[in-house]
Amino acid sequence: MKLPGEFLDKMRMLLGNEEYQLFLESYNKPRYYGLRVNTLKVSVDKFLNISPFKLRPVPWTKEGFYYPEEENPGKHPYYHAGLYYIQEPSAMFPGTILQASPGERILDLCAAPGGKTVQIAAAMRGEGIIVSNDISSQRIKALVKNIELCGVKNAVVTNESPEVLAVKFKGFFDKILVDAPCSGEGMFRKDESAARSWEKYKSSKCAAIQREILESADIMLREGGYLIYSTCTFSPEENEIIIAEFIDKHSEYETVKIPNKNGVEPGRTDWCGGRKEIANAARLWPHKLEGEGHFTALLKKKGKDETSCLINNCIKKTNKRNGENNSQYNNKLQGILEIYRQFEEENLNIRLEGNFELRGNYLYVTPGNLPDMSGIKVIKPGLLVGSFRENRFEPSHSFVISLKKEDxxxxxxxxxxxxxxxxxxxxxxxxxxxxxxxxxxxxxxxxxxxxxxxxxxxxxxxxxxxxxxx
Known part of the structure; x- marks a missing residue:
């Protein structure tokens, strides 16, 4: 493949001749293909028992597996049932480092197409809140589809700029993932169009955007919370230097050591003025492991470990929609719920519980304890249960995907x-x-x-x- 000359010159200067040759040779090797088992639908052991594919484990993600290109699991019925998500192996790393737990409040700030959101959601096991945001109205469609395909129940999808979200979510989240837009150098082997677009997405332009995103993320992260920053590029200006600058500006943050194993290497201190704490970050190199190029840094915001969410920011949203007052809305919702409960009794073996919300003719179950979302472009406020037409309930596709057969x-x-x-x-x-x-x-x-x-x-x-x- 043809790589930009300026990019090659830069990598030779950064790596030195000997390592640069190894790096360059990796582009003559085929890319790696991966899938990650969706444990919201099936356990890893059960999937391995029924899988028709020749799989071998991705060492940094217990749900992740390599598969041969020719097997094309994206066409298999198991994919359409949401049993796994197709994902480049290195892209599984940041979501693993985040270590999501049930009950947490997590923000995936630059989420499309959704691979890391569904990975986080699986670790949360349907408990807690994950806000999955992307600023692109085009990419948001893929994000919603992948969340629905994987049966995620506790995700709120927003289509906003980080600075707009920061106004509503001050100190709200326990963990924030910033998988930042970047120059994409780590994806050149996977996607040759990324190499052709490199001149357009220079590091200096991307770094300016990354700084702004991190400033918004800081506002939304509680004291004692964790910020995970990742890119799929090699450029120090978008990785080590960005993190060093952020820590200089925000002394309340400290880097947390990411283990160097399975071919994962530390951040390069020699590329950011010898800052020792940057060695706590992680580099995934295509000539050192079976995956594409990635960078990940884990930061902890010092302070109280208990939630610092502001009281006024955690008040439940009002039940007012489209000019209706609360009484009108609540009466309408109650009538709709009666129709739904009748459907439930006739068709399901479970009783759905949660915070029900009506948007037009669509019924959702939403995560609780969210701040007032007025003024935010909410694409998906939770699990879409279904819609109502002429006093008849029609269940959604995302609803059935979220159910078990016995339900x-x-x-x-x-x-x-x-x-x-x-x-x-x-x-x-x-x-x-x-x-x-x-x-x-x-x-x-x-x-x-x-x-x-x-x-x-x-x-x-x-x-x-x-x-x-x-």
């Missing part, structure tokens, strides 16, 4: 290699006799979508925009 009264289960599941994913009608009513279609015991059983055949309810055309 639904009427199910039909097909093998992954069956003709029926292939037809279903194409949106075709399936000739199958069964009990009339709404039915969860499953693949080897995992929900993959809705269908309506007429008694003689299954009317396909798989979303048209998700259907496989091949």
């Amino acid at each position: 639904v009264k009427r199910t039909i289960d097909f093998k992954a290699d069956s003709r029926e599941i292939a037809s279903y994913l194409k949106g075709e009608t399936i000739m199958e006799i069964g009990m009339k009513g709404l039915t969860a279609v499953c693949v080897d015991g995992f929900t993959i979508g809705w269908a309506k059983q007429t008694g003689e055949y299954l009317k396909n309810l798989y979303p048209s925009g998700w259907r496989k055309m091949v």
